[in-house]
Amino acid sequence: MLRWTRQQLGFDPPHQSDTRTVYVANRFPQHGHYIPQRFADNRIISSKYTVWNFVPKNLFEQFRRIANFYFIIIFLVQLMIDTPTSPVTSGLPLFFVITVTAIKQGYEDWLRHKADNEVNGAPVFVVRSGSLVQTRSKNIRVGDIVRVAKDETFPADLVLLSSDRLEGTCHITTASLDGETNLKTHFSVAETSVCQSVSRLEALQAVVECQQPDPDLYRFVGRITVTQQGEEIVRPLGPENLLLRGARLKNTKEIFGVAVYTGMESKMALNYKCKSQKRSAVEKSMNSFLIIYLCILLFEAVLSTILKYAWQAETQWDEPFYNQKTEQEKNSSPILKFISDFLAFSVLYNYIIPISLYVTVEMQKFLGSFFIGWDLDLYHEESDQKAQVNTSDLNEELGQVEYVFTDKTGTLTENEMHFRECSINGVKYQELNGKLVPEGMMDDSLDSSNAALTGEELLFLKAVSLCHTVQISYDQPDSVGGGGAGDPFSHTNGFSANYMEYYASSPDEKALVEATKRMGVAFTGSNGETMEIKTFGKSEKYKLLHVLEFDANRRRMSVILESPSGGKVLFTKGAESAVLPFSTKGEIEKTRLHVDEFALKGLRTLVVACRHFSAEEYTEVERQLNAARTALQQREERLQEAFAFIERDLQLLGATGVEDRLQDKVQETIEALRLAGIKVWVLTGDKHETAVSVSLSCGHFHRTMNILELLQQHTDNECAEQLRLLARRIKEDHVIQHGLVVDGASLSLALREHEKLFMDVCKNCSAVLCCRMAPLQKAKVVHLFKTSPEKPITLAIGDGANDVSMIQEAHVGIGIMGKEGRQAVRNSDYAIARFKFLSKLLLVHGHFYYIRIAHLVQYFFYKNVCFITPQFLYQFFCLFSQQTLYDGAYLTLYNIFFTSLPILVYSLFEQLVHPHVLQTKPALYRDISGNSLLSFRTFLYWTLLGFCHAFIFFFGSYALMGEDTSLMGNGQMFGNWTFGTLVYTVMVITVTLQLAMETHYWTWMNHFVTWGSIAFYFIFSLFYGGIIWPFVQTQDMYFVFVQLLSSGSAWFTIIIIIVTCLFPDMLKKVLYRHLHPTRTQKSQSLPAQQAQGLSCVESLCCYQHGQSGCSRLAQLLEQMTGPCPAGADHCGAANHSSSSSNNRSWSNAENFYSNDRSILTLSPIEASHC
């Protein structure tokens, strides 16, 4: 009892060991001193806040942001000392910003709560006190026996005890966990599988011991101890016994399992990962700009304070008769006064830091990212998948990519395998009309009758059809649509080969099993312990003894079978490097040759071998395997040892070649990326020959390219020597482009010692191919480039689990929604269905987002300089007394109302150039590379523009008021508030119009917010000045605005100041446009009258998806034949930009690519290939 309380109070840490012990059905041992272990309950909590901690926790998180913290400090300063503005002026915007963010986060959390409640409240059936009880999912405790019925998901991580099948197996799909859609068979221990009813389960005495929770989905080590008639039986438990939360039961009526990991300790919950905090380059420059502005602010405040005291040193200014000091002022110490003056000036100028910048940027990113998902061009019809945005923070980074690292299989290729060739016993075979035919034989030369296979051929086919983990689904999916695939009668004779569907986690295996079926050796089913094949109609049953699963290190898998004749045989299948070294018999050399040949054709190769065991050998194998499998410690290592012991002395049977088709328009996409100045690297685990041939066929390597190789380096010195040699070759030969092939082993050598040399070589190569790469190596390459001195922006794209590390490492990670599961998609920042969508994602969306956000940031700083500089200038005319120029309400509302919406709408809808132009002219991407729109120069320009405008606002108004004549027809005079309001009015209009000048794409929303903002300012001011406000100290602004507008001079001043402000910038824009047009500008504005001449060849290539299909051909044609502008009209038919002032013809004749080396490589053959 004492101990229990101490534990509850947290004095004793809960028992921590490497394993947890779970008593099935919570039947604890009866001996006295047992302390139950305490486990988490089965509640899933994905929400961040609760009702009562939302406010403090959210506030705390928001104020960790440096800008918010700054504003709260300003606010506190205002509360403490006598400052020129009331605390409301900075408190209100801060409150606004914080509230908007809090609402957004609160809403998101509410959605999470809702989802949690749904999950936690789901009904489940649990065996309690001898009967089946329905309860809620959150009430499941570790040790409970849970019943799950067909097509239900598992509510916790369960160890399978029994199923309705005799052998105690069940099928599940883990699609929602890792996206693998194949059926997986899970097993129960024989001792428990008999407990198929509640009553039998009641009698079960068992204890599960297993490791502590671990996020790895594919790792589970444990054992179950079943007590039967006083005898303890220990059985090993592995991943194949564990049913993961989130997976779904298939093909099995019901199962019973004991919960071992619940709630937040289940593997699914442990895999909820915090998104990696990637920050975009824009955000980094934004922060450095903020620091610069902070410096400006401090400088202005210090300068003002010093000048104030310099001024006051002259007695005549210090205390004129009309402005006597108060007692308090006289008595306070000079140092304190100095500090408080400095703080007061800081408060006065604090608006130079744009308070709403972060919240606007956040909204822009959040709202703007919808456009990616909405884009029909990024929608893949065949798989019904649209693009997916996981991190909207990186939108603009898509416009900055310099290196693309792409996976090959499933990314460049379809990952849809087709059996093409094989080599059996040193003879090459092809599949012709469902028959295995030795190569060289003509199609017509063979008769259909003499199809008898030789023994080797048959053994090979059997090996292929037996050595795999393919599952068969007999019951066709219920949702069978057209095609009539679902004949209902096929269910009855489940083994009807016609309606078998193979499910495999590896597409290669599926292709191979399908191929052998066509060739006469059909795999017809496995039921856990036996595998059945039909060789030419004759059924054979093999007893499945062991499966040595595939893993990435061994790169092979094996099965041990007992043949119908009773012999024990091992079949192994794997990469040639993983099998050939262990082979001792068979045509090893010939096969190796054939494998290389297959690889050259771009086929994926696998080698098949077998081993016959003698009875003694098999006993030893059995012993070793069992020992390793039941080990609780270092099980993996011991298994590896056992596998290595078993998989040797192999007899080589042959090799297979499987083709993986290239995806649609890969070539065009790679070419477009290259024209956009992006270097494309292909990183693959494939063989060097396969990789090179795929690289060539997808246009990554050109035939005219000089291909350099860095392969099979074994020592440091050799590697360095080779690198120097390559560097020299590159130097000697300037004209030809270079491609580099590196393999994984050489790469790790090169990276270890000669990083710099290697980088030099790589930078001079326009295409690099890395083959035989391990997943971590991929990430390492990306990391190397990311951290190189130039700090290029990298993008990694891939589809499989092996690409995850690379995707997470790169600045932008893109997942392909392919066949290899959803792990890549889940860990990516963006996910697309096909590689070809990358070009639109980068060239169009990336370009737009970058331009939008860059202007957003620059404009924000500009408008705040405009805002606060007049206030600074005014100090020179009011003895640095911190008199504000504008009224408090105007100070407060400037950033949150008067100038906020136009820039937000601009940053959502701006299109500098038509999307189609961007896609057909990838070179435009270079205009924005290197963060050029946020370079220090542009920033300086905008800041100076802001200062200039502020000077014009202030001194223009000063010139009018400073003549100190009446500005009204009735001779009355204006005061200081009228002066401030005049400056403010001019400012709001100018700042809005300045943005209007930057806008190239005026939708109705732009019109609405631009003119609406100005109108709102006028309406607000009339209202604000129109009544005496209750509860307000001063009525300074009463009727000021109306009086201002009643003055003709004021109107004329407003107009002239606005024109003066906008005139030089407009002049500069026009002159630059004509003297130094950028590529983008050129493609914006070609006069419409040129739209004649050649009838458009290009229009032939324009098709609905707006892809850059034949753009390369078109560009070539353009260069040869001159302008082809009618294309714009043809191609633009799909888009609505039919406004007559839209001159965005995209096919003017200028030679964009003349200094682009890549154009040299376009050999005529390839061009005509398009």
Place this chain on the structure above:
Amino acid sequence: MSKEVGTENRPDNTAFTQQRLPAWQPMLSAGIVIPGFVLIGLAFIGIGVALFVTSRNIQVLERDYTGVEKDSFCYGCSDLKVKNCKCNLNFTLDKLFEGPVFFYYGLSNYFQNYRQYGNSKDANQLSGDKEYFLEPDESCAPYERDGGVPIAPCGALPNSMFNDTFKLYQMVNGTRVEVPFDGKGISWWTDYNIKYRNPPGTPLKKAFEGTTKPPFWPRPAYELDTTDPSNNGFINQDFLVWMRRAALPDFRKLYRRITEGEYAKGLPAGKYTLVIGYNYPVRAFNGKKKVVFSNVSWMGGKNKFLGIAYLVIGSMCVVMSIVMLIVYAKFKFPDEE
């Protein structure tokens, strides 16, 4: 695997989601900008000329009367020891000074826009709230109380109200004829009708009971205008003119209008004497005082700035459009050969 794939994920094909909203796409090309600049330039030159001419037709007479120099007419009064000092400013008009004529006083080097000075008043008191008569806001310091008695109106701004007085005489056949000054309508209508209010109670003197006058004032607030009882207290127009703080340290404030009798049409040519009651000290801070006679047009007083600004910007527009035309003709786009 089912080949049958739905289309529920298919994005909507609308102009909005596809970023194809119909849009106006203006292009700042020379073809549009050059004619635009010419037009704006010409229009501005036209406006500039009009403004310039209007401004030039306005008559202004300005005289400094600080009395710093020994030979200046108010030198004797600039020493503050002399109480109730009067000095005469004589001037001659050669031609009719067209009416209505506005008479201003001006101060320079005077910082009405000093923050603490400007805040030193009690808005509640000035809107007639009696509570604040006995308990003035502390922002009025150091003119909150005078020897313990609350000041009404309190604060530095009211306290420093301008108190020089002016009387204008025309010399007609050797005799002085007083030119009538109109003290109405010199401050904003909303100020004396809505924003400022006297405390309730008649006579006004009673309403101000328990308070004392600002130390600098010669008379209490309810006796500011001895001629017109309704022009007293916080709605006295001279007071209101003063309370509207000037934006800049050199400023002018409207003192009187000349709208009555035979002078309504203007001041006829002839000799005039302005008798100045010199009370307001400015020499301590190098200030200047001046008086200004001016008439106004629809756009206010004489103001050269606007006309010149329009002329300059207008001609710059025209010049620049010519420059652009040359650039355009010579360079166009480099690729348009």
